[in-house]
Amino acid sequence: MLRWALIFFIVAIIAGVLGFGGIAGAAAGIAKIIFFIFLVLLVISLIANAARGRGPKV
Structure with missing residues (x-):
């Protein structure tokens, strides 16, 4: 989406x-x-991953 x-x-x-x-x-x-849609989806994704207890994959 950022590419678009x-x-x-x-x-x-x-x-x-x-x-x-x-x-x-x-x-x-x-x-x-x-x-802005990209930013909203990014924040939702980060919050969902934090709620699951997983950190970002390195």
Whole structure:
């Protein structure tokens, strides 16, 4: 999921440089939403692993 956020971020940067403001804004908004979903799922995963009594695998 983080990969998709980075892809949309890069698309937004390229579109912005080329002058496509609407596309750049939309891609940046999508990237932001996907990134926050990634963060929420990461926190849920860390809490679930801590509740089970397991530490992160090394």
